Amino acid sequence: MPTLARISISLEEELLEKFDRRVREDGFPTRSEAVKALIRRALVENEWERGGPVAGTVVIVYDHHKHDLLHQLMHIQHDYGDVIISSQHVHLDHDNCMETVTVRGDAARIRQLAAALKSVKGLKQQTLVMGATA
Numbered sequence: 173m174p175t176l177a178r179i180s181i182s183l184e185e186e187l188l189e190k191f192d193r194r195v196r197e198d199g200f201p202t203r204s205e206a207v208k209a210l211i212r213r214a215l216v217e218n219e220w221e222r223g224g225p226v227a228g229t230v231v232i233v234y235d236h237h238k239h240d241l242l243h244q245l246m247h248i249q250h251d252y253g254d255v256i257i258s259s260q261h262v263h264l265d266h267d268n269c270m271e272t273v274t275v276r277g278d279a280a281r282i283r284q285l286a287a288a289l290k291s292v293k294g295l296k297q298q299t300l301v302m303g304a305t306a
């Protein structure tokens with residue numbers, strides 16, 4: 173069990189009220205847990221901004237009847253084989269497919285991949301999930 177440090181912070185009452193409301197809505201058991209989650213997320217986002225080794229996933233949803241789109245997505249993924257660990261394809265319904273592309277490597281390179289995927293016309297969704305440092 174890690175040693176816990178105790179800190180105290182001062183903030184405007186209005187900000188605290190908004191934060192407490194958010195803590196309740198998000199289902200955090202305590203303020204401390206909510207603050208820890210915020211700090212961790214900020215640190216992860218910072219890692220992704222600075223570059224360096226990170227891991228995450230890119231989720232894309234598209235209609236597989238659009239053959240040109242399918243080829244473009246395939247092409248891009250082959251070009252970024254150096255940072256793609258795996259990709260999982262799920263047939264959502266008759267028309268729609270969801271792919272979860274798991275990535276690991278340099279943050280800047282992964283951002284390039286995410287941007288390349290986003291640039292494909294006709295995608296229904298493209299979301300980059302920033303994971304913790306690899």
Ligand code: NI
Nearest residue numbers: 236262263269
């Ligand atoms: Ni499919």
